[in-house]
Amino acid sequence: MPGITPPTPYNWNVGDVASSSLLNAQLYNGLTFLLNPPYFFGYQLSATAQAIASSGGTFVTVVLDAELVDTEGGHSTTTNNSRYTCQIAGRYQVDGAVTFAATSTTGFRAAKFLLNGGSTVVGSETMLAASSFDTTARASTDVYLNVGDYIELQCLQNSAANPLNLTSNAALDYATHMRVRWIAAT
Structure with a gap:
């Protein structure tokens, strides 16, 4: 509502x-x-896998070109589609997962959140690559957002494969996604 x-x-x-x-x-x-309460779940379509270049520490912002729910209209699938923009101030639980295709078994994969395009939010995770399976790096945190603040999911990989694609399956059993849920006013 x-x-x-x-x-x-x-x-x-x-x-x-x-x-x-x-x-x-x-x-x-x-x-x-x-x-x-305000709730958003956006994900990356499997047909539009994002290519993430192997880097020396530079995180890449994840595109979320589809959504399951956005109760407050804080996300667009076409304009600034990496962002969820806060419509109602409060404390939010933010979760994200970045799933990398199993095309390389070397290096690590990482995920984190960025607030307003500049500040890294605590709650990142780094994973070693899995052998012959997709590797998912997750991030999770609680963060206070004012109206107009926006949060983005970012990822990093340093494998021998360059670039390495993000992946999802059509049934959404696994998907690169971000979830934002209001949990308290302060």
Whole structure:
């Protein structure tokens, strides 16, 4: 339900009357928001695998050209499609996974988040390449976002294969993705 923000809790005083407008503002809107908080799940389509060059430490921003859900309209699949832009301020749980195709068994793969195009957010992971299987590096953190802040998933690989493609399957059993979920107002 886009547009409903968490209400400021009412400070009840002796003699206050629980009117329908006050209860609707405090209980109905609050419960409606908590039952459907801001949520985004975007992923990379398997048909448009992104090629990630082997680098000496330079992270690449992941393209998310499809989405399962975006309750607040914070993501576009065409313009700045690597970003989720916060529409309602609060603390968010952010999770991401970057799945690299099993074309090289050397080196490592890494994932991290970037806030507003500049600050690395704590919660990254580095994985050694798997032998003969796709390798997934994950990142997960809680971060406070103001309205207009945006977060992006980035990845890095240093294999002998150059470039190395990100991969997903059509059933989304595994997919390069980012999930953003509101968890608290502060």
